[in-house]
Amino acid sequence: MKGKDFLWGIALFLPFVLYVDFWQWDTIYPMVFGWIPWHVFYQILLNVAMVVIFGLFSLYRWPKNPFKD
Numbered sequence: 001m002k003g004k005d006f007l008w009g010i011a012l013f014l015p016f017v018l019y020v021d022f023w024q025w026d027t028i029y030p031m032v033f034g035w036i037p038w039h040v041f042y043q044i045l046l047n048v049a050m051v052v053i054f055g056l057f058s059l060y061r062w063p064k065n066p067f068k069d
Contacts, residue, residue, distance in 0.1 A: 008057055015050045
């Protein structure tokens with residue numbers, strides 16, 4: 001069971017590490033959909049990915065009733 005915990009930890013931590021985009025700080029091009037700078041679209045994609053990962057985590061790994069004896 002520890003292997004699954006490690007993989008969930010990596011899955012939850014990785015978007016936070018990827019959120020800091022050192023390679024796109026000084027550019028606004030290319031534009032996505034003609035008006036969204038690429039680095040803003042990148043942040044939106046990471047937020048959506050984090051919501052999906054946390055939703056799956058809470059579905060599969062969250063205790064059903066933590067106060068049950």
